[in-house]
Amino acid sequence: MAGIPELAGFPELLDDARLLSEAGRRQLLGITGPPGAGKSTLARRLVTALGPERAVLVGMDGFHLADAELRRTGLRARKGAPDTFDRAGYASLLGRLCREPGTVYAPAFDRSIEDSIAAAVPVPAHVPLVVTEGNYLLLWPEVRPLLAQIWYLDPPAEARRAALIARHVAYGKTPEQAEDWVLNSDERNAGLIAAGRERADRVLGWTAD
Structure with a gap:
């Protein structure tokens, strides 16, 4: 993503992820x-x-409610808030990834169309590690027991907001629209997410520019 510097301690994080993938079960x-x-x-x-034989990425963003549904329910202007996701569907998928023996299919979010694509990410049974990322892993209590570890990224707020504005601009917003969305939508969600910070297994920052 544009604007994000190197993450502090990546080699150590990679080693720890590799150890998780060698735990003997997914x-x-x-x-x-x-x-x-x-x-x-x-x-x-x-x-x-880690490579495709060892790890697969499943993003929570694949469980965004469709834009058509958000418009129908009047939630489009709040896209990204907790109630604009299929929370139960995400938790159900994580549970399936923990216990089902065959290939499990996950949705993917396509930012170019601002919508999800169903069954776009295959997770074969032999892959030992699933990395899942999303805003509300520590907010939704039914999710936490399904995850071996949760890492919380906590960069400086000003640098994070600048990176976020750059991302919105890259996907079609004007700088003014991007700043308005960040300050009035993304930052409101950031406050909710920060409430779970102390429950993370580790807290990570960025390196200095």
């Missing part, structure tokens, strides 16, 4: 933090470094 690693913290960037780096 493990789920959660990565959470406020919008713009770099969750998907870290998750992709871990999965890429």
